[in-house]
Amino acid sequence: xxxxxxxxxxxxxxxxxxxxxxxxxxxxxxxxxxxxxxxxxxxxxxxxxxxxxxxxxxxxxxxxxxxxxxxxxxxxxxxxxxxxxxxxxxxxxxxxxxxxxxxxxxxxxxxxxxxxxxxxxxxxxxxxxxxxxxxxxxxxxxxxxxxxxxxxxxxxxxxxxxxxxxxxxxxxxxxxxxxxxxxxxxxxxxxxxxxxxxxxxxxxxxxxxxxxxxxxxxxxxxxxxxxxxxxxxxxxxxxxxxxxxxxxxxxxxxxxxxxxxxxxxxxxxxxxxxxxxxxxxxxxxxxxxxxxxxxxxxxxxxxxxxxxxxxxxxxxxxxxxxxxxxxxxxxxxxxxxxxxxxxxxxxxxxxxxxxxxxxxxxxxxxxxxxxxxxxxxxxxxxxxxxxxxxxxxxxxxxxxxxxxxxxxxxxxxxxxxxxxxxxxxxxxxxxxxxxxxxxx
Numbered sequence: 001x002x003x004x005x006x007x008x009x010x011x012x013x014x015x016x017x018x019x020x021x022x023x024x025x026x027x028x029x030x031x032x033x034x035x036x037x038x039x040x041x042x043x044x045x046x047x048x049x050x051x052x053x054x055x056x057x058x059x060x061x062x063x064x065x066x067x068x069x070x071x072x073x074x075x076x077x078x079x080x081x082x083x084x085x086x087x088x089x090x091x092x093x094x095x096x097x098x099x100x101x102x103x104x105x106x107x108x109x110x111x112x113x114x115x116x117x118x119x120x121x122x123x124x125x126x127x128x129x130x131x132x133x134x135x136x137x138x139x140x141x142x143x144x145x146x147x148x149x150x151x152x153x154x155x156x157x158x159x160x161x162x163x164x165x166x167x168x169x170x171x172x173x174x175x176x177x178x179x180x181x182x183x184x185x186x187x188x189x190x191x192x193x194x195x196x197x198x199x200x201x202x203x204x205x206x207x208x209x210x211x212x213x214x215x216x217x218x219x220x221x222x223x224x225x226x227x228x229x230x231x232x233x234x235x236x237x238x239x240x241x242x243x244x245x246x247x248x249x250x251x252x253x254x255x256x257x258x259x260x261x262x263x264x265x266x267x268x269x270x271x272x273x274x275x276x277x278x279x280x281x282x283x284x285x286x287x288x289x290x291x292x293x294x295x296x297x298x299x300x301x302x303x304x305x306x307x308x309x310x311x312x313x314x315x316x317x318x319x320x321x322x323x324x325x326x327x328x329x330x331x332x333x334x335x336x337x338x339x340x341x342x343x344x345x346x347x348x349x350x351x352x353x354x355x356x357x358x359x360x361x362x363x364x365x366x367x368x369x370x371x372x373x374x375x376x377x378x379x380x381x382x383x384x385x386x387x388x389x390x391x392x393x394x395x396x397x398x399x400x401x402x403x404x405x406x407x408x409x410x411x412x413x414x415x416x417x418x419x420x421x422x423x424x425x426x427x428x429x430x431x432x433x434x435x436x437x438x439x440x
Contacts, residue, residue: 100170100213100214100254100255100256102256102345102347102392102393103392103438103439103440104345104384104387104388104389104390104391104392104438104439105380105383105384105387105388105391105392105393105394105438106133106134106392106393106394106439107130107131107132107133107134107380107393107394107437108132108133108134108135108136108170108172108393108394108395108396109127109130109132109134109135109136109395109396109397109398109399109415110135110136110137110350110395110396110397110398110399111123111124111127111135111136111137111398111399112137112138112398112399112400112401112402113135113137113159113160113163113164114137114138114143114156114160115156116402116420117159117163118420118421119402119420120159120160120163121163121167122420122421122423123399123423124163124164124166124167124169125167126399126416126423126429127167127169127399128167128168128169129433130429130432130433131433131437132169132432133169133170133439134169134170134171134172134213134393134395135164135169135170135171135172136171136172136173136174136216136349136395137160137164137171137172137173137174138173138174138176138177139157139160139173139174139175139204140176140177141175141176141177141178141179141197141200142177142178142179142180142187143156143157143177144156144157144200144204145179145200145203146179146180146181147179147181148181149181149196149199150199152203154207157204157207157208161208161211161212165211170213170214171211171212171213171214172212172213172214172215172216172256172258172347172349172393172395173204173208173212173214173215173216174215174216174219174349175197175200175201175204175215175216175217175218175244176188176217176218176219176226178190178191178196178197182196182197184228185228185229186228186229188219188225188226188227188228189227189228189229189230190218190227190228190230190236190237190240194239194240194243195243197240197243197244198243198244198246198247199247201215201217201243201244201247201248202247202248202250202251203251204248204251205247205248205249205250205251205252205255206251206252208252209251209252209255210252210254212252212255213255213256214255214256214257214258214347214393215244215248215255215256215257215258216258216259216260216261216295216347216349217240217241217244217245217257217258217259217260217291218237218240218241218260219260219261219349220260220261220262220263220297221233221234221237221260221262221278222234222262222263222265222272222273222274222275222278223263223265223271223272224270224271224272225271226263231270231271232272232273232278234273234278234279234281234282234284234285234287235281235285237260237282237287238282238285238286238287238290239285241259241260241287241290241291242286242287242289242290244257244290245257245290245291246290256292256293257290257291257292257293258291258292258293258294258295258347258349259282259287259290259291259293259294259295260295260349261295261296261297261347261348261349261350262275262278262279262295262296262297262332263275263297264297264298264299264323264324264328265323266321266322266323274323275296275297275323275332276331276332276335279294279332279335279336280335283335283339283341288339288341288344291344292344293344293345293346293347293392294332294336294341294344294345294346294347295346295347295349296329296332296346296347296348296349297348297349297350297351298326298328298329298348298350298351298379299326299350299351299352299353299354300325300326300351300352300353300367300375300379301318301319301324301325301353301365302317302318302319302324302364302365302366302367303318303319303324303325303326304375304378305325305326305327305375305378305379305382306327306378306382307325307326307327308325308327308330309322309323309325309327309328309330309331310322311325312324312325319364319365324365326351326375326379326382327382329346329348329387332346333346333390342390344390345389345390345391345392346387346390346391346392347392347393347394347395348391348393348394348395349395350395350397351379351394351395351396351397352372352376352396352397352398352413352415353367353371353372353375353376353413354366354367354372354409354412354413355367355368355369355372355412355413356409356411356412356413357412358406359409359412361409362409362412366412369426369427369428370427372415372426372427372428373426373427373428373430373431373432374431376396376415376428376431376432377431377432377435379394380394380432380435380437381435384438396415396432397410397413397414398410398413398414398415399414399415399416400414400415400416400417400418400423401418402418402419402420403418404418405418414426415428415429415432416429
């Protein structure tokens, strides 16, 4: 047989057979029901996921925060990696998102966890053993972004956040101390460009979303020494706060933003502005639109915690000024209520009594170790009985920095003695550990 002559005939037969097979297969497919539903387009899936994950922001009268420009990891589907390329590493999971709760009152203390991991672990254990739920830690801007704009060193900050998370302690981070490159002119002065601080706040909140629960914006700006040597300006501080608030909320809508604690003082000059006058002018500048809670400081001075500002003002033994008592907080609270802001809660970012006998500026109101222990417990009790529901976190000062000596005035406010590896406890530590506490 000649293959060149018979090939066309074979092709005709094959084509006929294939045509019959295709018709039969099509008929069979028409008789079957679909086994799976039609898939939703990927862009609709991403939208649905984002809606499920959305959580309301913390309570505030401010304009809703602008959504972050970086989409959540689950909002955009990731293409499967090519067989010739290694798969991308799994991203580190973030902490579960949700509103942060504070009891009334809640229990916290300032500590110094930055440079020594072993000290951080020890002191967080002490705080946990006290039954306290919060730790306040300074996150100095100059320690994180000190070299230049957008050059971050997160090593110490990562360690602090990790240690607190492992201990089950919530963090309130104090943000201040501008780097030299910002033109602040002093380590605790405001930057020349407030947006630089906003960028730093956004970077912090984005990196630690869901892991840092609250942020304190600056510290005691009613003192020139805490405002770069410049005369205190409530209006300028409010402008700085507004930028920090907006940028934090863009990155972590659930983070609580607390305004700076103000130093209690009755003096007014280029160096000092009374906290009550400063807060009043903050309200006039609209600060309530840029803070979830109002920060205050409440040094007890010489008076027991139950003594009213009127009684202290009338008694020279207590200093003869209404700012010299724990309950001066009520004067500031009255300003909030006068501005129709009674629903907003208060955070005591610092409070305590000193046992300092060597620094003249403090020795006049020194108390004994036993009084310090008693007054701290009674302050928490007074707040629980008289300041609910508006009192939130009350942060005692301090778990001592292990490097402090008696020459440091902070040494005398602390409820522990400095040292490592062992921590010596003052009577106040035992008293705060043993006192009954409100809340879960």
